[in-house]
Structure formats: structure tokens, C-alpha cells
Amino acid sequence: MTKYIDADNLINELSAACMPIYKKGITGILGDNSSIADIINEQPTADVQEARHGKWESTELMYENGCTRCSECKTEYYASDLEEICGDTFPIYCPLCGARMD
Incomplete structure (x- = not known):
């Protein structure tokens, strides 16, 4: 590695x-x-990007419409859309910014 x-x-x-x-x-x-x-x-450098970490946050619409939001990029998603993408559970990465959900 x-x-x-x-x-x-x-x-x-x-x-x-x-x-x-x-x-x-x-x-x-x-x-x-x-x-x-x-x-x-003189050694070649690697294209390294710092890992982003976030969490799924509750939104005002969460209880009404089943919405959640990425804490990093603030993009809101319907839980049903996330389930469609990843199955029964919330994804461990944000589909937009790639933040790992801890």
C-alpha cells in the first residue's frame, strides 16, 4: 500500500x-x-485528497416528507431516493460530495 x-x-x-x-x-x-x-x-507526488467526513442530519422536512441532509454539502435527499440508490440502509457516502458518513 x-x-x-x-x-x-x-x-x-x-x-x-x-x-x-x-x-x-x-x-x-x-x-x-x-x-x-x-x-x-524529485520523487513523484500522488494526487491525494483529504477525506471528508459527515453525517446524515435531520431536516425540518424529515418527519413530514422523509428528508435528510448531508452535513458537509448540505444537499437534502428524500430517504426513499437514498434507499433506492443503496437498498434498505442509508448510504455510507454522500452521493453528491463523497463525504463518508460516520
Whole structure:
């Protein structure tokens, strides 16, 4: 599985770890912290999007018309439409914005 890291934090940690070696006059991949930073920065980046989390909220129309609303995008849905999409239960994701319903 792909791991996503904070590259700037890693560079700072490696720089701190390599500085004592560099001060002793040792160079190369272990001693030259700029070469490590270059290697990290040259790596391809992933298109990562932060996960959105929401919940199904009650609306004024919920009791009259069976409506519910996504807490993230505020889109209202008829419960019957959601049941048609996902079966007997409410979906675990909002059909519009993709927020995961916790």
C-alpha cells in the first residue's frame, strides 16, 4: 500500500540526523543532507485528497416528507431516493460530495 508522508518534515529530520556526519567532513549520500533533500523532492507526488467526513442530519422536512441532509454539502435527499440508490440502509457516502458518513 502506498504511504503518504510529509516530505518537508522528513527532510528536516534527515537534515538534523546528517548534520553531525557532515560536520566531520564526511560527504556523499550519508553526509550531504542537500542530496537527500533533492532525492526526496524529485520523487513523484500522488494526487491525494483529504477525506471528508459527515453525517446524515435531520431536516425540518424529515418527519413530514422523509428528508435528510448531508452535513458537509448540505444537499437534502428524500430517504426513499437514498434507499433506492443503496437498498434498505442509508448510504455510507454522500452521493453528491463523497463525504463518508460516520
